[in-house]
Amino acid sequence: MSKQKILALLKQTEGYLSGGEVSRQLGISRAAVWKAIDALRQEGYGIDSGTNRGYRLVSSPDKLTEGEILPHLHTQRVAKPLVVLQTVDSTNNYLKRESQNGLPDGAAVVADQQTGGRGRMGRNFASPAGAGIYYSVLLRPQVPPAQAVNLTAYVAVAVCDGIQAVTGVRPQIKWTNDIVMEGRKVCGILTEMAIEGEINALQYIVTGIGVNVNQGEEDWPQELRAIAGSIAQAVGHPVERGRLAGALLNALDRVYCDWLAGNRQPYLEQYRKDCLTIGQEVKVIRADGEETVATAVGVDDQFALVIRCPDGREETVSSGEVSVRGLYGYV
Numbered sequence: 001m002s003k004q005k006i007l008a009l010l011k012q013t014e015g016y017l018s019g020g021e022v023s024r025q026l027g028i029s030r031a032a033v034w035k036a037i038d039a040l041r042q043e044g045y046g047i048d049s050g051t052n053r054g055y056r057l058v059s060s061p062d063k064l065t066e067g068e069i070l071p072h073l074h075t076q077r078v079a080k081p082l083v084v085l086q087t088v089d090s091t092n093n094y095l096k097r098e099s100q101n102g103l104p105d106g107a108a109v110v111a112d113q114q115t116g117g118r119g120r121m122g123r124n125f126a127s128p129a130g131a132g133i134y135y136s137v138l139l140r141p142q143v144p145p146a147q148a149v150n151l152t153a154y155v156a157v158a159v160c161d162g163i164q165a166v167t168g169v170r171p172q173i174k175w176t177n178d179i180v181m182e183g184r185k186v187c188g189i190l191t192e193m194a195i196e197g198e199i200n201a202l203q204y205i206v207t208g209i210g211v212n213v214n215q216g217e218e219d220w221p222q223e224l225r226a227i228a229g230s231i232a233q234a235v236g237h238p239v240e241r242g243r244l245a246g247a248l249l250n251a252l253d254r255v256y257c258d259w260l261a262g263n264r265q266p267y268l269e270q271y272r273k274d275c276l277t278i279g280q281e282v283k284v285i286r287a288d289g290e291e292t293v294a295t296a297v298g299v300d301d302q303f304a305l306v307i308r309c310p311d312g313r314e315e316t317v318s319s320g321e322v323s324v325r326g327l328y329g330y331v
């Protein structure tokens, strides 16, 4: 724990930080400071030191740890508390389990690796170590369940905001909530709700987001190469995951506060701008397996997709799979 705190202090400091100052600020001995510095060096951090000068961070490996995320985090509700894990079955499962122990609204978990990452429609979500960011947030808004249904659309806008803040490039959204860069999916969102059936009351929402950050072409199995991509592949250079995780949580915090306050219009407008599905030919696969080929003509005020069928009828689609012609192998 002191190791991560020392790392956060070094990251906040431009020049050298004396061992005495670290020991005073964290209330630990000089020997404990030295031990933690040694451990950080063994993890790959470049830490310069000199007699009477102290320590200075000169290089960092791309790690997803508390020490790498905290210096970038500026939130009011989200990530209070923040749990950072090196490995977990699924960050959504983790929060669903921990929700029973009174975790508060906004609690977040970030993991470097998931051994049982889950996607929508019962699919797996590949979550290898060292390349992505897998995170979930527990939300306990006091609203009727029906009102929470559109939250995922806001989360999609937040993901685009976070990625844009760090890379300068704004991704697109494939309706409803795949985040796409250069025609390939770089992020998926799985939002789950617990409802107390008898009184139809929302107990909690867990929204889980999986971002492919630094994977290279060779990291994707052949059958996924046309479908899945990473942010690094799209922008042409690796991205610091701690910084991106901070930006993603900051964006989610702002969006969640706006959602709670009923500030809908800017998100609707942004979602419509970001949504690559609008204007495209789409194939809608409904829950009963029935398929319709149509043109997507808009997103309505409830974030549902409006499609025009070949006979000229307009319909709204609020759930199900929608493939876009020319994208992800739908030709």
Ligand code: BTN
Pocket (backbone or CB within 6 Å): 089, 090, 091, 092, 093, 114, 116, 117, 118, 119, 120, 121, 123, 125, 134, 135, 136, 178, 187, 188, 189, 190, 207, 208, 209, 210, 211
């Ligand atoms: C999808 O596109 O099918 C949704 C993928 C959602 C993956 C994220 S990773 C973090 C969180 N934990 C999970 O097990 N799933 C979500």
